[in-house]
Amino acid sequence: MAKSTTPGISPAAAKTERLLNLVIALLHTRQPLSKQKLRQAVPAYADGSLEAFERMFERDKDELRALGIPLRTEPIDPFFDDEPGYRIDEREYALPEIDFAPDELAVLGLASRAWSQASLAGPAAQALRKLDAAGLVRDESSVAGIEPLLHTPDPAFEPVRDAVLARTPLTFDYRGGSGDLTGRRVQPWGLTSWHGRWYLTAHDLDRDAPRVFRLDRVVGIPATAGRPGSYEVAPGHDAVAMIRRSAGEDSEPGQSVRLRVRRDTAASLRRQGQVLAQAQAPCAEGWDVLELTSGSLPRLAREICAAGPDVQVLDPEPLRELVVQHLEGVLAAHGGGQA
16 A cells, blocks of 8 residues: 655545645646656655556546546557556636626625634635736725624634534533523534624534524533534525524515616615516616515615615605614714704
8 A cells, every 4th residue: 555645644635635746747748648657746656566556546537537627548659559648638627717797896805804804804815815816806986985894702703613614513501591501512504693793503403403592602612523514504594584583583574675776786686686677667867676575674774775875765665764764863873964
């Protein structure tokens, strides 16, 4: 059996290193490489006998193809096809160019600013630098005046986030609303910021039911209690809906809403509905009439207010009243009059 190229490395890490070296060797060649050349190029292949190398290489070829890597088998010499060669065509291997719409770029820029003072500040800044390096210009005007900062002072945030991403069971001590401290065993589903607090949605193993946990009520650092990927998240899981139900804010029946929206603005609202044809809803030049269904008028009212003068409510009247109340509250807070 071949030895690892790095002392003390685990078998899984050694395999990953070997496959990565093989991919690099196959990519950086214009001519097909023979097995002998590959044995010299990949350090892990040099250890052990020729028979061991042959078995390992055959397994690695199957592994690369199972991963979707376009490994080609071609003759080394077109006049003598008795010895096959191997290579990866870079054109087939490369990912297609990724393109973002202007509103998507604006949201990405806003998201990076949101994490600027939080635990993901480094990765967020790195992602933004890659967009800038690719020559993608962000439209900052569409999110002007919006400066959300996601603070994560809760010690439980990072272990919970990691457990959600890896689907790893957790145990932790939790102080409920009554002040009692109890141990919990959960399968984390989602980590969501709602009304300025972080919430974990999960399946409680002891109660055999879905539960919502406020992160600032978790005492100490959660501990892993199982293997990554050992469970599946409930189909159709909606973290915000779970948190709203837990807080007693059940969703209202869907209501039809019509809005007048300035052209090329309010992208998030546009994604929730459809623009009516001019014949169905005559509208002034530069504006659209948008129709959508909302399960929560208070939530929609807050979103409309955030869009400022670019959105006007046509109906229903209760939604218009909610928007006016919000705007009057903002005016009052800044010493103004009525909206």
